[in-house]
Amino acid sequence: MKSKCLLEKYREYLPLTNSTPIISIGEGDTPLVRSKFLEGQTGCGALYFKLEGCNPTGSFKDRGMVVAVAKATEERNRAIICASTGNTSASAAAYGAIFGLKVLVVVPRGNIALGKLAQAMIYGAEILAIDGNFDRALELVRAITDRHPIILVNSLNPHRIEGQKTAAFEIIDTLGDAPDCLFIPVGNAGNITAYWKGFLDYKRAGKAGKTPRMMGFEAEGSAAIVKGKPIPDPTTFASAIRIGNPASWQKAVAARDESGGIIDIVTDAEILEAYQLLGSREGIFGEPASAASVAGLIKMSKNGHDFSSKQIVCIVTGSGLKDPDTAIRNARQPFELPANLDALEKAIGGF
Ligand code: F0G
Numbered sequence: 001m002k003s004k005c006l007l008e009k010y011r012e013y014l015p016l017t018n019s020t021p022i023i024s025i026g027e028g029d030t031p032l033v034r035s036k037f038l039e040g041q042t043g044c045g046a047l048y049f050k051l052e053g054c055n056p057t058g059s060f061k062d063r064g065m066v067v068a069v070a071k072a073t074e075e076r077n078r079a080i081i082c083a084s085t086g087n088t089s090a091s092a093a094a095y096g097a098i099f100g101l102k103v104l105v106v107v108p109r110g111n112i113a114l115g116k117l118a119q120a121m122i123y124g125a126e127i128l129a130i131d132g133n134f135d136r137a138l139e140l141v142r143a144i145t146d147r148h149p150i151i152l153v154n155s156l157n158p159h160r161i162e163g164q165k166t167a168a169f170e171i172i173d174t175l176g177d178a179p180d181c182l183f184i185p186v187g188n189a190g191n192i193t194a195y196w197k198g199f200l201d202y203k204r205a206g207k208a209g210k211t212p213r214m215m216g217f218e219a220e221g222s223a224a225i226v227k228g229k230p231i232p233d234p235t236t237f238a239s240a241i242r243i244g245n246p247a248s249w250q251k252a253v254a255a256r257d258e259s260g261g262i263i264d265i266v267t268d269a270e271i272l273e274a275y276q277l278l279g280s281r282e283g284i285f286g287e288p289a290s291a292a293s294v295a296g297l298i299k300m301s302k303n304g305h306d307f308s309s310k311q312i313v314c315i316v317t318g319s320g321l322k323d324p325d326t327a328i329r330n331a332r333q334p335f336e337l338p339a340n341l342d343a344l345e346k347a348i349g350g351f
Contacts, residue, residue: 010166020074023098027062030054032174037281042301046311053319060317061091067163069095072151079150083137085240086116087318092153093123106137113323135245155190156247168198178208180310185292186216187241189252196255214261217296223265237268240289266295285320
């Protein structure tokens with residue numbers, strides 16, 4: 001049983017007042033599990049995965065959305081809007097539903113994973129599918145919120161960052177201190193910004209003795225920060241991080257530099273390999289974008305980085321169930337056979 005909800009547990013670190021509604025659908029308190037296979041493969045002293053897919057809508061967005069929606073409601077707003085590659089829209093739709101808010105989600109048409117679309121639909125959001133990519137969607141929702149009394153719940157909303165930083169608190173609460181390195185996928189760059197803030201806040205509060213090196217990874221076809229310029233037509237099969245002009249670009253760079261970390265590229269082939277290994281060797285079904293963190297660790301270890309004395313945490317940002325099409329396209333296909341014992345014995349071979 002979860003004793004306290006996220007808003008209660010970390011209240012003193014969050015921008016809450018006495019009139020902020022305390023809501024929860026079970027966000028936060030996600031597992032930090034020790035690696036069984038990749039720890040040895042990558043030669044880490046200790047390797048953990050933070051399973052953010054265990055949040056109620058299946059991604060880390062719920063941590064930020066619970067704060068953003070509670071604050072929007074406290075301030076008597078009745079409508080929220082976001083641009084999304086899918087997860088933000090699912091989360092906004094769920095938390096908006098708790099208060100009966102009007103939830104407007106602007107997504108790139110045909111380019112979000114099926115499970116995420118299904119979530120936003122069943123939670124009752126207005127889905128506006130544009131002929132454009134995430135970056136265009138974000139430009140449009142920013143313009144709309146300048147003109148109308150609708151609250152923006154992308155990570156440009158500071159309450160989102162405040163909520164998402166609680167994942168860093170949980171890691172420290174579990175390990176007793178910050179890890180040496182934190183590996184994390186980078187898309188719009190809100191999450192790396194949030195973790196860094198969380199690590200700094202906890203260090204300042206005396207809850208941690210150190211801060212980790214922040215190791216962010218962009219997909220090669222969408223690597224604006226690494227390439228130093230916006231990508232007008234970003235590509236990658238990891239649709240959640242198909243973003244060419246990250247909103248929190250400068251904050252991500254600050255997190256990298258202040259922490260002594262890096263932001264680097266992983267190719268789609270590297271992301272795919274990490275996605276498959278997480279599933280087949282660790283029993284962890286993350287979505288493709290989530291595997292970018294693990295792909296980054298594998299890449300660095302192959303390039304000769306020595307992590308043997310290091311405690312490493314990789315963030316698995318979302319559940320693989322959100323994107324069944326990608327899983328089915330990239331795994332061994334089911335064996336079809338008649339419903340009889342002979343055929344089944346033949347199919348399973350000699351045990
Ligand atoms: N992993 C997943 C599963 C995501 O959904 C996202 C972003 C990221 C990583 C990257 O995080 O943007 O904070 O750097 N998804 C957003 C969305 C953009 O609309 O759901 P970031």
